[in-house]
Structure formats: C-alpha cells, structure tokens
Amino acid sequence: MTMLTAGFADPVLDAQACFRAVLEAMSRPGRIQRAGSALTPPAPLNQAAAAVLLALADADTPLWLDAGAEAEAWLRFHCGAPVAAAAGAAAFALATAAPPALAALDQGTEEEPQRGATLVLQVEALEEGEGWHLTGPGIEREHRLRVTGAPAGFVAAWAANRAGLPCGVDVILCAGDRLAALPRSVMIAEG
C-alpha cells in the first residue's frame, strides 16, 4: 500500500477558506470560486472536490463515490466519512465520471428538504460569461456558466430536479481547483 498524501496543511483555516468558497458559490450560483488549497489528492480526485469533501464531510455524513479504491482510502482517512453502499443513502455523492441520476439521490422530504443530498460533480472545465443562462435566488439578473464535460442530458435532469422544490439535490461542480454551485433553486437554460 502506498503512503497517503497529506490533507489540509492547516485543517482549521484551510477548511474555513474552502467553506467560504462553497458558501459564496452556493449563494451566487454560476460564479466561480477557488477552493484555495494546495492538496495533492490521488487520481481521479481533483483539488476542488477533494477540498470540498475535506471541509464538509465527516463521520456524520455517509459518502458515496465512484473514484476507486485509492481515492476512497484517502477520503476515509482524512474525513472519516462512512462509505454509503447506495447513492440514495449518501449525504454527499462524489462523481468523477458519469454521475448517478439526480433522481436516484436522496431528495429530502417536504418536511425535511434539507436532507436532499449534495452531489460533488467533477467536470473538465468551468468558464463564466458564456454557456448556460442561470437565474434564480442569488442572481441579480442572469449569470452565465459554461460547463465543459457536464453529463449528457444534465439540463433536462436539472429541470426535473427543480420541479421537486423544496426537495431536491444541490450540486457543486469542481474543475481543477475551481468550483461553482447549483443550488436546487437555480434555473438553467441552455446557452
């Protein structure tokens, strides 16, 4: 077994910085943030996805992932999150390739919509100012976001996700050390 690479250099301040990036991303859907960490996670994990999970996942949040044994061992060691057998039982789902259907993840309930899962979705690239048209809470008029490597049929699946409000799934898109978020309330139109 190979040695695990390190987690956050400063577990307190790096987690805080990453959380603030995610908070900013979730508050202003489509605006790109830097996860701001110098992590060297095992492939296929990218820096932003690794930082998001280190900052937010722990023993209280079942984690589903498709990233393979090495990444799983790394995340288990640094987060202590139990691995969920099924995507539907996870608080956080990490997809480094084609993700499970949004509808297959925990949607929460009408009384407890906050139980809806967070999907951490690795994509190839994120670019502001072009691509999708985003509207909704957090957006003054419209934000544009180009997502390279988004799963096929994502925009249609998102419309279905949004139709279930207040239930549904929230997504954090991660590319390299950059991230953007799609809270369930945001509307996406193809660009």
Added chain:
Amino acid sequence: MSTPDDRSAEGRGHLNRSRPNEGTMMEGYNFAYLDEATKRMIRRAILKAVAIPGHQIPFGAREMPLPYGWGTGGIQVTASILGPADTLKVIDQGSDDTTNAISIRRFFRRVAGVATTERTAEASVIQTRHRIPERTLREDQIMVYQVPQPEPLFKLEPRRAETKRLHALADYGLMHVRLYEDIARLGHIAKAYDYPVMVNGRYLMSPSPIPAFDNPKMHRMAALQLFGAGREKRIYAIPPYTEVRSLDFEDHPFRPIRAPHACAFCGSTDTYLDEVITDDAGGRMFVCSDTDFCTERQDAAASREAAE
C-alpha cells in the same frame, strides 16, 4: 477521578488548538471557539439553508459561553463562517456600543483574534440583533442575524411538529387570518416588529425582531443574509437578490413604521429613530438608531461646513 492537573489543554485531547496569533487569543480553545466537527455540522446546515431560501434547518446547537437568548445562534453562525481575513462588526439595537454588542465583539476578539470595526462599510461580516444597517450592503458582506424565535407561526401554533407540517404544505392561512383580524379591529396591521415575510414565494419566515421599517431592506439585498437561533436550534438564510415580501393585503399594503421626526444629531428624515427621554416633564428627542450611519452623516456635514 480528576484532578486540576489533568486539565491542561493538551490533556484534553484537543486537536488544532494552537493558532497563529496565540498571543492575543484565548488559550486552550480552537479558533473561533467551536470545535471543527461542530463547525462542519453548522456549515452543512448553512449551505442547505442557502439552497432552500427561508426554510428553517434544525441543527445541533451547542452551549456557548454566553446565555441562550443573548445571541448564541448568531454567534455560532458567525464562528462557523469567520476567517482571519474577516472584519467583524457587531450591533445591537443598531448600535455598536450597547453592552451585549460589546460583549459579543470582545468574545470574537478573544477566540478568533479577528479585526473588528464599528464602520458598516469596513465590515465583511455584520452580526446584528434587531436592526439592519441604514447603509446599503454590498455583495462582499454577510449579515448574520440573532434570532430568538425562528418560527413565524409560534404565537398561532406553539407545536413544532404542527408548524413543520404547515411549512411543508405552505399553509399560511393562520397568519393571514391573524393579520386580517388586526385590520378588522384596528384599521391596519398592528405588527410593529418581527413582521413576517414570504421568501422566494415559498416559505413564511421570521425576519427576527427587526422593526418592520427594516423589512424592505431584506428584499433583493446584495449581501447574503444568515439567521441563527441557538436556543431553538434552527438556521435559515436568504441568498442575495432574493425576493422577500412582507405579508400584506391588496387594500392594506405593508407600511413601514418610524417615528415621524428628524434625527436631532444628523437631521436625517428617512432613518429609523430611537426615542430618548430627556427629562421627566415630557421632554424627548429622536436620534438615529444606526450610530455609525449617524456619525458618518454628522462628520460629512462638519467637513462640508469647514469647506465653506
């Protein structure tokens, strides 16, 4: 079993307890007081709150070293978001110099060593009790409200199991009836503070006990607004640029209330005023509740005079 000697910070098994500016910060406690697991739990709740505007998220509020009802919810939210780059402003009743505001500001200086300010414009995080600053807030600022009672329906239905169901059904008839009864009896809605709002057209929300005068500031605010209720263990949020409507009726539109006077210090006629009793013969004066805003206006007037 235990002696005073085993209770050094190391002996308690705390991780990550030594921070950069140790000299100014309280020893034996983590940055911003809360342990990292608690911060993660609160951070997860905050993110879900932002994703579901106006919905109350239950969270495992911790005992804080300040009493419940004195801002523990706001303090836990602030402690979970605060970083060393932040500048914190704390107000109570619009003022930085009320005793509880001072006490909370002192707490964060001690446990997080962050910079604090009394200037609204300089703050990145503003924790407040009962007011929203008069100055328009920016995108790079976060408002944190202290909330004593997060449930807007509590006076009409004290059972949380029941109000939870009403929120799920978006059944807010009780509140409409209550407001309509005011109109029938008094000619207008008699709620002067903690005036209920609809957030993003979905959830009825308590704006915390701010005066109704402040409600319109919440509507499409550029800053993120976070709400923490410690004793009631709930967190909720309004993302930036989100629709926030004070409940009203077509024939009885919402009216913000303020004392119909000008500030005795800065002359402002469109800010919220405190009434100050000056003697026991009916003497009174009205002054801005937002002390920073008032000082700025007085300074500006003084420099205009000096220039003339």
Added chain:
Amino acid sequence: MYVAVKGGERAISAAHAWLEETRRGDPAVPELTIAQIEQQMPLAVDRVMAEGSCHDRFLAALAIKQAKGDLIEAAFLLRAYRTTLPRFGASEPLDTTRMRLRRRISATYKDLPGGQVLGPTFDYTHRLLDFALAAEGEDRAVAPEMPAPAAEVPRVTELLAREGLMQREALAEEEPGDLTRQPLAFPAERPVRLQNLARGDEGFLLALGYSTQRGYGNAHPFVGEIRVGHVTVEFTPPELGFPIELGEIGITECQMVNQFKGSRTEPAQFTRGYGLVFGHGERRAMAMSLVDRGLRARELGEDITAPAQDEEFVLYHSDNIEATGFVEHLKLPHYVDFQSELENLRSIRRTAEAALPEAAE
C-alpha cells in the same frame, strides 16, 4: 444636552470587578476551597453535575464557587465547558444490579433480596435547625461502619417481570440519540426523552411529577426501588473491541411501578417510570421517573390530557440553561422594537381619537 451613551466597554469591566468582589465577600472571612465545596456541599455538586450534564465533582465545585452558589449559573458554566470537549463515543450501558450501594429502599415490599439499606438520608430526620453546627470545629458523632453490600442486588422490577407482571423494556439495537449533538425532533424516542429529563431542571421536574400525582395525568405510582451508590463505567475503544473500565461514578436510580390497564395488544400489567441521575439526587430521580411514565402515554395508547404527558411541552421547557437564558434576555435592550410598538400604539390612538368627534355629532 443629551449625549449618546458611550463607555459600555468600561461599564462591563467595572461590572466584572464588582461581581468578583461580591463573590469573594468579606476578605476577613477565610476563602472557600474547592475541596470544601466538594466535600461539604455534595448535593449541590450533584445537582450541578446532573443539570450541567457532566460528571466531574471538581469542576462542578469550581463552578459553584465561581457562580457564588447560584446552581443554575454553575450548571451553565459546566455545560459551556462540556461542549468544548472532544467526544470519544458512548459508554457501555451501566449495570445497576452491580452497583456499589450506599442506600437502597423499596416501598413495594417489606423485605427483599439485598435488603432495605437506609443509608445517608434526610428521611426521618426532624427538620430542626441544628445550632450545634454553627459552632465550628465541633467533633461530630462517628457513624457506624456501613455493612458490606452484596456484589449483585436484583432489581424489584426484575422480580415482577419474572412473574410476568411487569412490562419488559425492549432492548435497543442502535446507539441512542444524543440531544447534545442533534436537535430534538418529535415524536421523541424514549432514550432522548430520558436524556432530556436527566439533565432537566429539578424544580420543573418536581412540579410536573407532582402534578401527575394530583390528577393531571394518569399516575398510580409506587416506588419499586431507589438505589444510590457507585457504578463502574466501561467503554469499548473501537481499536480494542472489548470493554475497559474507565472508573466509577455516583448515581441514583429510581424505578417507579405504575398500573397499566392493558390495551388490545398488551395484557394488564405494571409499567415502569424510570429515573437515573448523576450523584445522590433522589428527589430528582423520583420526579424524573414520574414524568417519564407520564410521557409514555402515547406509546401505551393512553389519553394525553395533562402537561406531564405532552412531550413537546415537557421536553422543550425542561432545560434550565435554555429557560434562564431566554427569560433573562428580556433585560437586554429592546428599545428599537419598543419604539416601533410606541409609534404603532400612538397611531392606533390617533385613529381612534379622530373617529370620536364624528361619533359625538
């Protein structure tokens, strides 16, 4: 000319200094030591540990000293400290049949295995002020040696259960909820209810328990047993996989025997109200067991008619740290909201006055 109040920072510092001065009292009187509080005010220490939700006699005694003897304030200090401690996990369930007993009484049997052990109790003392205590340095009568207790003393409720007359409690498979980490949710499971009551305000529990005896709720209680003493706490570290002893804690356990008329699925039998608290706290453990039984109304299919049966009412109002905080927060400035109310009332009065002359015409 009115000047906006400034100098709050100085006022707070001065208040803290005065508080410290009044805490110490007359410096000519010797200072209390933590050991004195721990040894000579053990029941105050026990109450603070129970309501502070942390078993540590030294810290509880320190909190009492710091709080000038205000036990709710002391419990608050202990709670605020407790919440910063790392959580290692849950202990093994305590085995109270193997308690090292100092006191054990049953009201339901004249004698029983393990015997009636009166132990150190205020019961049967005559409540006459003992002026001899006011004379310091007095040597007190030496108590006789306590008889060595049996290693294992069966519980009264177990004797009844073997006869099929006492409802058995279901053994929980999963780790019980912990309301210091998760907020209350309703309906609340019994372990969470018991946790809430175990650290609830003694006065609140007492009044509620009392109300069940006076017809507010359907209680027919007998004290099956009260036991006071020490019990071993064991913990299984995941890396070891077997339990190790952490030490002993003092506890009081009360099992209250209650009638139950039976339902469609259950025969008529006795049911249990349960109380377990840190230290020596009989009043508290007894009140807790009355309220616990009251709160079982829902699961036993009984009518819910009284406050002590209403779980939202009981569980949301039992915590004196929450209650004292919110009651006392009313002394914080509220002048902004009050101003809004003033203007509101003035406007209502103006409307009413404007309407008057018309009415007179």
